Amino acid sequence: MPATKARDIMTAGAECVQAHDNALDAARKMTDLGVGALPICGVNNRLVGVVTDRDIVVSVLGKGLDPAEVEMGTLAQGEAVTIGADDGADEIFSTMTRHKVRRLPVIDGTDLVGMVALADVARALDAPTSGRLIEALSTD
Incomplete structure (x- = not known):
């Protein structure tokens, strides 16, 4: 049996929020899509980061900023962490x-093709390995 690849377990067709979109738009898009994170895309739809619902709560609302004024590009921190398809x-x-x-x-060449979540990879790994992953991500 061939090894499980990211493309086998990802959610395909990830939708981006644009770097110039505001936090309110991003929150609405997350709500509409039923997701907790969105890739942030910039010029030529290139991935510049990922924004999570927690990012919006902590970095925007928690700081008393107006979510209609905060652009998503300002929440992108450094180079986006990705995985190959x-x-x-x-x-x-x-x-x-x-x-x-x-x-x-999940990137195929330079194209964003999907997102893979902790739950996706946990299902693909054997129980002891997925347990170690969950434990590693649950500690500070």
Whole structure:
């Protein structure tokens, strides 16, 4: 049986929020899509980061900022952590653990093709390994 790849377990067709979109628009899009994170895309639809519902609460609302005024590009911190579409579950595990993230954009070449979440990779790994992943991401 071939190894599970990111493309096998990801949610395809990830929708971006644009870097110039505001936090209110992003929150509405998350609500409409029923997701807790969105990739942030900039010029030529290139991935510049990921915004989570927690980012909006902590970095916008928690600081008393107006969500209609805060652009998503300002929440993108450094280079986006991604995984390749053909990378295996072990590489996803390693990347999530190393960067302490629960969701990863999946890239095929330079194109965003989906998102893989902690739950997706946990289902693809054996029980002891998925347990280690959850434990690693649950600690500070």
